[in-house]
Amino acid sequence: MQEMANVYFDGKHYTVPSDLTIMTAMEYAGYALIKGCGCRHGFCGACATIYRIAGKNALHFVLACQTQVEDGMHVATLPFFPLDKKTYNIGEIRPTDQVMAEFFPEIFACVACNSCTKSCSRSLNVMQYIAYAKRGDLEQCAHASFDCVACGICAARCPAGISHPLVGLLARRLTGKYIMPESQHTKARAADIAEGKFDAAIDEMMAKSIDEMRELYNTRDIEK
């Protein structure tokens, strides 16, 4: 006999197979999901979920698609949370010490409560990457926030109203564009192609018969 778990969605009780995830348990219970369901594999942040086990006061912050149900789980979903999106032209802004303060002045209102870190569904050290942003260390902020899926739970929990995922995103774009050196060989190759330097070679390749292509393919050398 299948092992079952008692769970509560929107406060209502359901008995579901205990090997399901929170997401598939909701579907088992009859929810046809539109909001709160995206990639179903932990990359998109659509299924931010907060739960607590009956009788215990600790809150848990997870992605519904990545988390197995547990007996006594009381579940709230957070399918949408408004982030304070700032617009900028990445070509015009620069990775200066002040850029974060300019776009996200609220990071200086951080009271170091650490709620963001405690609520991160990906177990990132969110408060630390905000601290990097405060001191203008964009590269550290970029790397520390790299695994963020922008589920938004941190922003929902923040007393200072910080939109943490957007802070990390800007730090990453500035790092990718300005701090990490541009790929010169990529630029050079794109320019060579634009100048037609590979036209003859690709034309020659395309002029071959399927049999010739087959022979070429089956005998090509493979870089070790």
Added chain:
Amino acid sequence: MYLPHMLDFIKNVEATRAARLGTEPPRMTAEEKQAVLNEFHPDYSDNGFDTIKIGPNTGQKAPKELCELLHSHSKLTGLTLDLTRTDLETDVLIIGGGGAGAAAAIEAHHAGANVTIVTKLRMGDANSMMAEGGVQAANKDTDSPQQHYLDAFGGGHFAAKPELLRRLVMEGPDAIRWLDDLGVMFDKHPDGTMITTPGGGISRKRVHACADYTGAEIMRVLRDEVAGLGIDVIEYTAALELILDESGQAAGAVLMNMLTGQYLIARAKTVIIATGGAGRMHYHGFPTSNHYGATADGLVMAYRAGANLLYQDTIQIHPTGVAHPVQLFGALVTEKVRSLGAMLINAEGEAFVHPLETRDVACAVVLRECHAHNKGITTPSGHGVWLDSPLIDMIHGPGTIQRSIPGMLRMMLNYDIDIRTSPILIYPTFHYQNGGIEIETDGYTAAIPNLFVAGEAVGGIHGRNRLMGNSMLDIIVFGRTAGKNAAKLAKSTAIGRPTIGHINTYTEKLNETGLTTNILSPILLPNYVRNVNKQK
């Protein structure tokens, strides 16, 4: 956590690991590959396929679930819609908010067009977000576009449309340059040289990555750029059907708010379909690595309007999806795990295939190992074989897994499986539709003027099998192409009176043919609700 019998089998993997280190299983010959494909790859069987009985591809084979969509009535059948009403007017209407749609929107915007993206879930809810392993481009001295062409053409069984493949490989380096310039954090050496790795069927180290979040990193940058440019994005809004004008040009779409059910009429001068794949149709009964919204919507809409499909009978079953734990069944285990040296190992501890065969071949060999050789491990969901990930840190040094595939490490650790010390139990998962709507080199469909297609919804770029890293490239290359050309065309085109007469015609043909299904399409989302007594 692995079950006790699985832990016993892991001992067989461990017993041969040291001896396998530094060795490479032989590559298969062309004849061996063909033989295993013929016997074990779903594309090479008639099972799971039907014949299309209506429309431009009549008489051809397609997965039966896709046939069912093509043989079904439109969601608009029987509705009275006032098409002269305009809820939304734009130059370029982009249907789909994934990588191809975003790339198209950015280029169309820069070309001076007014652009609107509609997407049935949120912006970035797409397979693009879930691409882990990387993106190809021939930008190194050891490599060339023609070498990239050869790999992709051969890997796709010499079936790719040559002109499309030419564009893919020739514009590859510029696509990477474009992403680099937008601030995508590619893995680089300190001097800016891209770190590139091998992949299945790829003859040069050509795959660029952002750890194992390549698609996510690219998608979130593109999404941020779309927002920064002020491009209109309408979320939770699905396209149900194309609107044409009386001369048969694309002229907009009928939309539906997914949350309220309200219909909207969008008028446009050009339309780009960027609706992605079909993994959630579970062709051939496979689990899928795909996004919740991968339900072939664009194919259905375009087909009803008269566009033809190409290679709709070929799909990519990725050789390595998660087989256990059951909560992750079908989730992608990125090919990068094999690029970094992890071997495929059977129940007896034998490396049964070279880890870098093409995906279709690797998939067929895994199926053979499980179902014919009976050297798989049984799981609650079926079968699996091992992907020996601990080899990676042995080959490249401790910390490589943490640094190169952190997403994979996190996903499995969540279920108390540490892939640094334990192998991953895998089974093939439905990953990609190789086929789709046929386009011409500049991104438009020949059948329907003013209609463009980009991304996974296109068929023909890759032929009958796709290489790792060529989909992330094609969404950028053909997204940009479609965006530029749709914007240009929008400046000169004249649109007539809007009509959905093609839906009525299709309905009549369905009725004449006597085809009936229980569904209305596009289905927009899969039905995973257990209680089937519920109204859908």
